[in-house]
């Protein structure tokens with residue numbers, strides 16, 4: 316069997332808080348260490364030839380965290396976007412953001428939009444940051460948009476099918492890269508937590524005990540090795 320690089324990898328970068336608490340640090344220090352792991356993982360994915368990498372940076376449910384923690388998360392996100400812009404450009408990475416962007420502060424939106432623009436001509440790894448993202452919101456929003464298009468006579472209810480549904484999702488621009496091949500979650504939790512529920516319908520799942528700040532480039536390569544041992548049948552049978 317040839318070695319396959321998964322086209323689309325999605326990661327829930329979980330366990331920052333526990334990583335810090337276990338070492339006697341405040342939770343936010345875990346986010347600091349966690350955010351500093353992103354750079355290396357993006358580069359490794361790009362160099363391995365992964366086509367799309369989607370990172371769960373902030374969920375719709377994360378709005379319920381204390382304001383101080385939310386502030387740190389958005390500050391780290393901004394810092395990443397500002398600091399890594401040049402390197403992402405040199406690495407030929409494109410950037411997209413999925414989620415309720417309208418809920419973000421305008422300064423965060425602005426740095427994100429600037430970098431998206433700067434990287435828009437690149438042709439390599441498609442990096443997607445899921446920010447204020449939740450699949451249930453994505454799907455309800457898709458239903459509402461479709462209903463509106465029906466009302467305006469742009470489409471008819473009977474036009475709805477899986478391909479059309481995908482056009483109403485936040486991941487529409489990923490096109491054939493939208494289906495997740497490998498779904499990784501760190502920190503020993505076995506849940507999807509409202510992340511890419513539609514797109515991960517046939518993903519291979521890998522749950523790791525490590526917390527995100529300890530996740531290395533080597534772990535990413537190992538995850539891809541495990542992926543290569545999986546037997547993907549998409550509900551069919553082997554010939």
Ligand code: FPP
Nearest residue numbers: 328329330331332333349350353372392395
């Ligand atoms: C989960 O850990 C992690 C998050 C909610 C945020 C992930 C964000 C980053 C890694 C930093 C910013 C992102 C980028 C792209 C630079 P947790 O707080 O839920 O940990 P716990 O489960 O141990 O409490």
